[in-house]
Amino acid sequence: MEIKPEELLFRLQQGKPLPDLSGIIAVYGEEDYYRSQIAAAAPAFIFAGIDEADREITIFDKDTDLRQMAAVVNTYPFFCGRSLVILKDEKLWGGKQDSDSKKQQLDKLADILSDVPEYCTVLICASKLDKRTKLFKLLKKQALLCECASLRPYDLAPWLERQAEQYGARWERDAVGTVLEYLAPVERAPLQLLQQEIAKLAVYAGERKTWTKADVEEIFSALPETSSFALLNFICDRKLPEALRLLADERKKGGNILPICALIMFKLRQMLQFMELRQHGYDLKGATAELKLHPYAAKKMQEQCRRFQPESLQQALLDLTQLNIDLRRGGRGYERLEEILLCLIG
Structure with a gap:
């Protein structure tokens, strides 16, 4: 059975029953925030009312010996009658999945998990699981499966x-x-x-x-984007002195100019896309949905776009593209970026 990460985390933290718990909770996906939060909340849920000293928790996070893991899973816990096995060894499912040794390893793990005793809970935490494997097919059939995809x-x-x-x-x-x-x-x-x-x-x-x-x-x-966000705001509001001051600060700090150029280009392209949508008859709500913007951000962009002509934004994009090319050939950096901003908002 599949469950969303927000719901699983809520149930664990609030001590609410889990649906169809068969002894395996598989948490996988690229969003480490959810995986780490769920792993942190699981012990208190599994061992509710049991002192920490009496909890039997085994973690396999590197160089996992599957025979040892099988022994732990199938050994009755001496102190509290419950055990928790946390499996987060990325080497088990990382690397080349098509190799014979990797396939055999995953198949052996699937065999171990096919019969988990009722006193044991196995928590799998993986950044990625191959959905073609015997292991994943078993998890989909028998485990509480939670995919933690990154949020855009x-x-x-x-x-x-x-x-x-x-x-x-x-x-x-x-x-x-x-x-x-x-x-x-x-x-x-x-x-x-x-x-x-x-x-x-x-x-x-x-x-x-x-x-x-x-x-x-x-x-x-x-947030690493904060200072660059301020620079983008000054550019879009046509506040040249403030924009040049921030650039000078970045230059003094030795900041890399390429990420700054990339952010400016992203913003200018977004503004051009917004203008093009409006020219093709999209209202504000339609353009907001098409560009996947928050309504507040879309309203602000509408105000910013009124301060520019499409031609000036297009020329700035061409100039920034050339700046990126020149930088890789040892050309000027901050001085050239200042000149581009002078032409755009001066």
């Missing part, structure tokens, strides 16, 4: 709301929009880092339970 930034709003609820708080609309704008250029939302920043935000806000845009701008300093 445009899907992050419900997750942010749930995080605030844990502190008895709520976000203002502009606050959520600002977080999503920070993360718009990235492929995957850094949930672990976001959780840390939200914890700091809760401490910062104290008894005040409504979190504002100003709170986000004050606290979310650890």
Whole structure:
């Protein structure tokens, strides 16, 4: 049976029964945030009411001997009548899955897991599982299967709301929009880092339970996109002195100019896409859905696009592309980027 990571984590933390638990919980996927949270919550759930000293937990995280694992799974726990086996050795399912030795190893693991005693729970934590294998087919049939896929930034709003609820708080609309704008250029939302920043935000806000845009701008300093986000805002608002000042700061710190150029190019392409959609008859709601933007970010982009002509954005993109080529040939960096910004917003 399949279960979503949010539901599984909630049930474990709240001590609520798990559906169709057959002794195996398989948690897999590229989002380490959920996998680590579930692994941390599982012992208290499995051993509810049992002292930590009496809990029988065995972790296999490297160089797993499957014979030893089989012995642990099938040995009745002496102290509390329950045992937990946590299997997170990536070498078991990593590497070349098509090799004979790897296939034999996975098949042997499947055989062990095909008959888990009722007193034992096996928790599998894997970044990736090959769905073609005998092991995965067994897990799909007998285990509680939980896929932890990464969240894209445009899907992050419900997750942010749930995080605030844990502190008895709520976000203002502009606050959520600002977080999503920070993360718009990235492929995957850094949930672990976001959780840390939200914890700091809760401490910062104290008894005040409504979190504002100003709170986000004050606290979310650890996000690597934050300073670049400020630069993008200055560019889109045509604030040349402020943009040049930030560039000068990055230059003094020895920051790599290539990621900065990449973020600027991402933003300019996004603005051009927005303009093109509007020219083809999309209303604001339609363009928002097409580009997978938060409504707050879309409204802000609409205001920013009014300050530019498509031709100037296209020329800046061509200039930035050439800058990237020249940099790899030893050409000028920050000076040339300043010239491009002068032409775009000067």
